[in-house]
Amino acid sequence: MRRLATIALALALVVPAAAFAVQPDEILKDxxxxxxxxxxxxxxxxMVCQNQSIDDSDAPLARDLRLxxxxxxxxxxSDQQVLDFLVARYGEFVLLKPRLEWHTLLLxxxxxxxxxxxxxxxxxxxxxxxxxPLQATPLTADEEKRLATLVDPAAPER
Numbered sequence: 001m002r003r004l005a006t007i008a009l010a011l012a013l014v015v016p017a018a019a020f021a022v023q024p025d026e027i028l029k030d031x032x033x034x035x036x037x038x039x040x041x042x043x044x045x046x047m048v049c050q051n052q053s054i055d056d057s058d059a060p061l062a063r064d065l066r067l068x069x070x071x072x073x074x075x076x077x078s079d080q081q082v083l084d085f086l087v088a089r090y091g092e093f094v095l096l097k098p099r100l101e102w103h104t105l106l107l108x109x110x111x112x113x114x115x116x117x118x119x120x121x122x123x124x125x126x127x128x129x130x131x132x133p134l135q136a137t138p139l140t141a142d143e144e145k146r147l148a149t150l151v152d153p154a155a156p157e158r
Contacts, residue, residue, distance in 0.1 A: 026066055028074070037070050040082055044069070045096045053096060065094075 028034040041055035048059035054066050065086070072082045086094050098104045139147065 026063070026070065028070055033070070033073050036079060037066070037073055040069050040073075040079055041066055043083070043096055044086065045094055047090065047094065 028037060038055060042053045044054045044065060046052045046054050046057035046059055046062040046065075048061050049057045052062075054062040054069075068086070069082055072085060077085070083095070092098045092104060098107060100108055
């Protein structure tokens, strides 16, 4: 019995439970609108948690945003109109995947630019390493004696 409890505990820790923060009082009666609201909620960033969608966050602001999305959908807004409304109100940061526009080019282009710069730096370092030959300097007499004693301690000193 103890072994079974240990296995159950291990499985509970390994398999993450789906943690949705949507409360029962938030769910819309119309399943189609609720599905749209859930899809939109997965695209929107919680401004408190920042790396979670509002669908996954328990923060009060995330709840307010979920309710706002549902209100806009009930008012007849399209998905794009809801997103545009929230971007106009909170800025582009509210989107988990910001749109590709002129003012977000730095955001989208910085990662590829950093990767290219890093690759270029690696190529330059490899070229420099090959261009500079290693030059061995001859050992002095004292260094040769010391080396001989280290290699073969029984050998007589010269």
